[in-house]
Amino acid sequence: MTDGTTAQRPCGHVCWAYDDPASFEARAREYLLAGLAAGDRVRYVTGEPVPVVVERWCGAPRLRDALRTGAAEICSIDDMYGADVLDTDAQLASYTAMIEAAIADGHAGWRVAADATPLVLDPVRRDGFARYEHLVDRFLRARPMSAVCGYDRSRLDEAAVEELACLHPTSDPGTSLFHLYAGDGGLVLDGELDTSNHDVFATALRRADHDPDELVLHAEGLRFIDHRSLLHLHRHAQSRHGAVVLRTPLTPAARLVALLGLSGIRVEVTG
Amino acid sequence: MRTGAAAGHTGYFHEAVLYDSPEHLLAVVVPFLLDGVAAGEPTMVSFGERHTALLRSALPPRSGVTFLAGGDVYARPSAAIRSYRQLLADQVAAGATQIRIVGELPPVAFGRSWDWWSRYESAINHAYDDFPLWSMCLYDTRSTPPEVLTDVVRTHPRTATPDGRHLPNEVYTAPEVYLREPRPVAPDPLQRGVPLVELVDPTPAQARAAVHAVATDHVGADEVDDLSVAVSEAVTKALRHGRPPVRFRLWAGDGRVVVTVGDAGTGPTDPYAGLLPARNVACGGLGLWITYQSCDHVAMQRGPDGFTLRLTTGDPNAT
Numbered sequence: 001m002t003d004g005t006t007a008q009r010p011c012g013h014v015c016w017a018y019d020d021p022a023s024f025e026a027r028a029r030e031y032l033l034a035g036l037a038a039g040d041r042v043r044y045v046t047g048e049p050v051p052v053v054v055e056r057w058c059g060a061p062r063l064r065d066a067l068r069t070g071a072a073e074i075c076s077i078d079d080m081y082g083a084d085v086l087d088t089d090a091q092l093a094s095y096t097a098m099i100e101a102a103i104a105d106g107h108a109g110w111r112v113a114a115d116a117t118p119l120v121l122d123p124v125r126r127d128g129f130a131r132y133e134h135l136v137d138r139f140l141r142a143r144p145m146s147a148v149c150g151y152d153r154s155r156l157d158e159a160a161v162e163e164l165a166c167l168h169p170t171s172d173p174g175t176s177l178f179h180l181y182a183g184d185g186g187l188v189l190d191g192e193l194d195t196s197n198h199d200v201f202a203t204a205l206r207r208a209d210h211d212p213d214e215l216v217l218h219a220e221g222l223r224f225i226d227h228r229s230l231l232h233l234h235r236h237a238q239s240r241h242g243a244v245v246l247r248t249p250l251t252p253a254a255r256l257v258a259l260l261g262l263s264g265i266r267v268e269v270t271g
Numbered sequence: 272m273r274t275g276a277a278a279g280h281t282g283y284f285h286e287a288v289l290y291d292s293p294e295h296l297l298a299v300v301v302p303f304l305l306d307g308v309a310a311g312e313p314t315m316v317s318f319g320e321r322h323t324a325l326l327r328s329a330l331p332p333r334s335g336v337t338f339l340a341g342g343d344v345y346a347r348p349s350a351a352i353r354s355y356r357q358l359l360a361d362q363v364a365a366g367a368t369q370i371r372i373v374g375e376l377p378p379v380a381f382g383r384s385w386d387w388w389s390r391y392e393s394a395i396n397h398a399y400d401d402f403p404l405w406s407m408c409l410y411d412t413r414s415t416p417p418e419v420l421t422d423v424v425r426t427h428p429r430t431a432t433p434d435g436r437h438l439p440n441e442v443y444t445a446p447e448v449y450l451r452e453p454r455p456v457a458p459d460p461l462q463r464g465v466p467l468v469e470l471v472d473p474t475p476a477q478a479r480a481a482v483h484a485v486a487t488d489h490v491g492a493d494e495v496d497d498l499s500v501a502v503s504e505a506v507t508k509a510l511r512h513g514r515p516p517v518r519f520r521l522w523a524g525d526g527r528v529v530v531t532v533g534d535a536g537t538g539p540t541d542p543y544a545g546l547l548p549a550r551n552v553a554c555g556g557l558g559l560w561i562t563y564q565s566c567d568h569v570a571m572q573r574g575p576d577g578f579t580l581r582l583t584t585g586d587p588n589a590t
Binding site: 177192194195196224226227250251252255256259260 | 474475493496497499500503504511564565
């Protein structure tokens with residue numbers, strides 16, 4: 001549980017969108033096998049009955065061995081997240097315990113692949129889970145834990161997947177044009193913001209911005225931002241912080257902020 | 272209290288000076304400026320190098336006339352309007368009852384980009400009418416193309432003459448009318464070739480990706496970024512307010528990139544579209560205004576097939 005360990009986990013929180021549960025499981029198995037190879041304890045969280053999945057996984061010797069030794073676990077969505085409203089604090093506390101146990105048992109860390117689709121079918125529950133997605137993103141940054149969140153495109157529309165995918169540092173191509181996630185002393189904003197995702201950006205900003213102090217957006221990986229998104233950021237900044245700092249190599253962002261007189265945004269153009 | 276020919280006038284007093292010799296130019300401009308200084312009015316000049324030197328030699332030392340820094344105030348019409356409106360607001364806030372300005376467009380404005388400068392000359396009758404401004408715009412009748420001079424007398428309510436008269440231009444046309452007329456737009460030679468990229472109903476992101484893929488080889492990185500802003504706004508506007516299909520075409524060569532974004536609709540109804548921002552920034556409607564400030568030339572064309580916006584980055588007069 002050191003920063004050095006965390007630094008070796010560049011993609012600690014990933015979002016996958018799938019059309020076929022079997023393809024998600026196959027991909028998750030590869031992901032978890034890589035975790036085992038790296039010395040992690042791994043957990044697969046499924047909506048299927050656990051014994052059915054265990055039987056299937058026991059067909060693969062490496063997974064069968066890992067399940068027997070406790071290096072790999074399969075658990076149900078209810079066991080992982082509870083059947084009721086998600087208690088974020090309790091959830092993160094349980095992760096801390098799981099990580100500590102994994103380390104105590106000689107593992108390098110803890111790796112989870114979870115199909116979270118049933119938790120976000122209802123819009124109200126989805127809002128709560130999206131806020132949790134950002135909190136867990138912050139949590140993961142400082143701990144030897146990595147996680148994949150899977151969402152079923154056949155049960156969720158594109159907009160629902162997009163509003164969850166954008167809160168991860170990385171997500172499958174086509175799920176979101178931008179990402180807003182936890183960074184050092186602020187949030188990281190990358191990708192492209194335009195009229196197609198203006199509402200999603202507004203929602204993501206509301207969910208991810210918890211700090212009443214000055215907000216710094218590390219937007220070194222931002223490839224485009226349109227004036228509507230800047231206007232929204234300006235209004236958000238004025239209502240929450242007074243001003244936000246936008247660190248970006250995009251010179252047009254600085255020009256648009258000056259042109260529109262957006263006092264809520266201070267652009268720092270990076271090299 | 273306003274002085275001179277504009278005494279008693281409310282708002283913008285906009286004149287052309289159609290000169291054919293340095294003597295003609297000085298006979299109109301020198302008294303205009305010195306009378307302004309004598310009346311205590313902010314009195315300014317925005318000339319190119321040659322006429323700045325000519326005028327300085329004709330004015331007395333410490334004349335009180337302010338020579339505005341050349342720079343690129345006339346690089347883009349919408350930026351010129353923004354810059355001058357700020358200057359005028361500052362002067363009024365400081366107590367000015369009249370501001371006198373004499374200026375000239377650089378000769379490059381009379382080339383393929385004249386259409387947007389003619390729109391500028393018309394639009395400022397409205398855009399500067401909030402201020403007690405008396406300005407003179409100089410045009411050399413010996414070197415200015417005749418079609419440009421035709422537009423000049425249609426966009427300036429009056430012409431100032433060397434004998435001190437201020438003659439109404441009979442053909443002056445109010446901006447709300449002039450700006451709704453179809454303007455001839457000179458085709459860019461690059462458009463004679465096959466477009467390097469052609470997209471139908473692209474998303475703004477797809478259009479930006481096309482710009483980045485091709486324009487990078489022809490113009491600088493900052494220009495590519497600025498063109499991406501313009502293209503994104505143009506495609507967004509066409510998808511939102513135009514009629515399908517939206518057609519995106521891109522040509523590049525000779526140090527410039529030309530993009531057209533067309534749709535089957537009739538284009539913006541606001542005669543000042545692109546030149547002035549929407550009144551309420553918070554309500555949006557700024558896309559075309561931003562487009563106008565992110566390119567080296569923007570042309571609007573209406574035809575039987577619909578409305579087309581042509582964006583140029585790089586010298587629009589290059590061949």
